[in-house]
Amino acid sequence: xxxxxxxxxxxxxxxxxxxxxxxxxxxxxxxxxxxxxxxxxxxxxxxxxxxxxxxxxxxxxxxxxxxxxxxxxxxxxxxxxxxxxxxxxxxxxxxxxxxxxxxxxxxxxxxxxxxxxxxxxxxxxxxxxxxxxxxxxxxxxxxxxxxxxxxxxxxxxxxxxxxxxxxxxxxxxxxxxxxxxxxxxxxxxxxxxxxxxxxxxxxxxxxxxxxxxxxxxxxxxxxxxxxxxxxxxxxxxxxxxxxxxxxxxxxxxxxxxxxxxxxxxxxxxxxxxxxxxxxxxxxxxxxxxxxxx
Amino acid sequence: xxxxxxxxxxxxxxxxxxxxxxxxxxxxxxxxxxxxxxxxxxxxxxxxxxxxxxxxxxxxxxxxxxxxxxxxxxxxxxxxxxxxxxxxxxxxxxxxxxxxxxxxxxxxxxxxxxxxxxxxxxxxxxxxxxxxxxxxxxxxxxxxxxxxxxxxxxxxxxxxxxxxxxxxxxxxxxxxxxxxxxxxxxxxxxxxxxxxxxxxxxxxxxxxxxxxxxxxxxxxxxxxxxxxxxxxxxxxxxxxxxxxxxxxxxxxxxxxxxxxxxxxxx
Numbered sequence: 001x002x003x004x005x006x007x008x009x010x011x012x013x014x015x016x017x018x019x020x021x022x023x024x025x026x027x028x029x030x031x032x033x034x035x036x037x038x039x040x041x042x043x044x045x046x047x048x049x050x051x052x053x054x055x056x057x058x059x060x061x062x063x064x065x066x067x068x069x070x071x072x073x074x075x076x077x078x079x080x081x082x083x084x085x086x087x088x089x090x091x092x093x094x095x096x097x098x099x100x101x102x103x104x105x106x107x108x109x110x111x112x113x114x115x116x117x118x119x120x121x122x123x124x125x126x127x128x129x130x131x132x133x134x135x136x137x138x139x140x141x142x143x144x145x146x147x148x149x150x151x152x153x154x155x156x157x158x159x160x161x162x163x164x165x166x167x168x169x170x171x172x173x174x175x176x177x178x179x180x181x182x183x184x185x186x187x188x189x190x191x192x193x194x195x196x197x198x199x200x201x202x203x204x205x206x207x208x209x210x211x212x213x214x215x216x217x218x219x220x221x222x223x224x225x226x227x228x229x230x231x232x233x234x235x236x237x238x239x240x241x242x243x244x245x246x247x248x249x250x251x252x253x254x255x256x257x258x259x260x261x262x263x264x265x266x267x268x269x270x271x272x273x274x275x276x277x278x279x280x281x282x283x284x285x286x287x288x289x290x291x292x293x
Numbered sequence: 294x295x296x297x298x299x300x301x302x303x304x305x306x307x308x309x310x311x312x313x314x315x316x317x318x319x320x321x322x323x324x325x326x327x328x329x330x331x332x333x334x335x336x337x338x339x340x341x342x343x344x345x346x347x348x349x350x351x352x353x354x355x356x357x358x359x360x361x362x363x364x365x366x367x368x369x370x371x372x373x374x375x376x377x378x379x380x381x382x383x384x385x386x387x388x389x390x391x392x393x394x395x396x397x398x399x400x401x402x403x404x405x406x407x408x409x410x411x412x413x414x415x416x417x418x419x420x421x422x423x424x425x426x427x428x429x430x431x432x433x434x435x436x437x438x439x440x441x442x443x444x445x446x447x448x449x450x451x452x453x454x455x456x457x458x459x460x461x462x463x464x465x466x467x468x469x470x471x472x473x474x475x476x477x478x479x480x481x482x483x484x485x486x487x488x489x490x491x492x493x494x495x496x497x498x499x500x501x502x503x504x505x506x507x508x509x510x511x512x513x514x515x516x517x518x519x520x521x522x523x524x525x526x527x528x529x530x531x532x533x534x535x536x537x538x539x540x541x542x543x544x545x546x547x548x549x550x551x552x553x554x555x556x557x558x559x
Contacts, residue, residue, distance in 0.1 A: 005346040012350045016457040020495065023461060027490045051490060098488070
């Protein structure tokens with residue numbers, strides 16, 4: 001019984017330790033396969049660390065085995081590549097973002113398919129890093145900051161300074177005004193409709209034959225008016241000529257109008273005629289003598 | 294009014310004294326156990342292996358079942374809580390971090406508190422009640438070395454081993470659940486498991502398990518060792534041991550997280 005317990009506990013512990021070791025190795029390095037080593041040199045702060053995956057045109061072919069700090073300003077990165085994968089000559093290595101959590105991976109990008117591949121221990125030149133998630137996130141941070149400032153200013157203007165209250169008041173007043181407009185429009189609409197109805201009824205009531213005769217009469221009247229106007233114009237012209245003659249002093253009328261002596265003579269004559277008539281009326285026998293027999 | 298205040302103050306003082314006395318008794322118990330560990334290896338050493346089997350090997354099935362279901366639930370919950378656009382490898386990452394850093398050690402500790410700790414308290418308490426511990430002393434055996442130290446050693450050694458299995462089973466079941474029941478692929482999950490991983494995370498998990506194992510053995514043995522007379526006393530000690538150990542595990546968990554969490558980043 002005691003022996004059995006010892007064996008069981010030993011087996012239990014050994015299995016646990018094996019699981020722990022294998023799982024740790026698998027998680028850190030991707031397995032027991034040692035693979036072969038390649039190298040690159042990056043500038044400080046590249047963000048790569050041990051265990052980061054290495055992709056060859058998107059396929060995971062290994063992992064970063066080691067990152068050594070070179071005091072001259074570079075990081076010496078050692079890649080462990082699985083034996084079954086070959087890295088073509090002409091490949092460049094770039095550090096690319098791997099997910100949302102700031103992790104980085106190394107991407108091997110061959111210039112073109114090449115049957116000649118790098119030998120173990122070779123150094124892979126580094127390429128130009130693409131604009132990664134970090135930059136996008138920084139940009140997003142900047143935008144968020146700007147948005148935050150804008151929101152702050154808006155809040156100051158709209159909330160703290162009572163802008164929203166004013167806008168609300170303006171909206172209420174505008175609503176009231178629109179209500180009034182609506183009422184006016186309704187009244188106008190009603191009246192317009194009534195006018196249209198009346199007009200329609202009037203139009204329906206008109207007799208077209210009578211209208212035709214009326215139009216004809218009006219046409220003939222217009223013609224007569226036209227002739228009358230022509231005659232009136234002729235008369236006017238004559239009258240004008242007459243007036244010109246009067247003004248120019250030719251003829252008896254002109255002299256009567258323009259010569260005061262003649263006027264005075266005529267007045268004197270008229271006065272004498274008046275006195276003569278008066279005398280005649282008073283003393284008819286003086287002037288008239290009738291005898292029948 | 295004054296009398297009521299005085300009564301209250303007296304009660305508070307008695308409670309404070311009881312708390313400090315309890316801490317002192319446990320400290321004294323720990324010192325005795327440590328002394329026995331140092332002085333009496335011949336007494337406790339033969340007892341360690343049977344207790345290791347009882348605590349470790351015999352608890353494997355229960356621990357495995359708990360870990361498997363927890364792993365499965367975490368995988369499903371994580372997948373279906375992800376908002377669109379998040380890469381699916383996050384499932385692997387969250388499963389690994391949840392199980393290895395937190396749920397593996399914590400649930401194993403709590404499960405073993407119920408299964409192993411209660412049994413420890415009941416065993417030792419019964420021995421106390423039936424005066425077997427007094428008999429051991431009469432026979433010149435150190436009861437600390439015979440009863441407490443082997444349990445402390447066994448629990449402290451076996452909890453990490455059980456947690457290795459729990460982590461492995463939990464992550465493994467989560468892996469198969471994610472692949473078979475959701476749209477997460479093998480490659481996604483594998484990539485997620487490797488994101489931001491460092492070996493300290495494993496160390497942290499095992500450190501927690503070791504401390505939890507020691508806490509289970511210590512609190513449960515103590516409660517059994519100081520059991521009151523009678524069967525009722527055994528029951529009361531067992532219940533108190535389970536409650537105190539569970540609370541102690543949670544407090545220790547928070548304390549260890551506060552201490553080591555900054556070092557857990559990959």
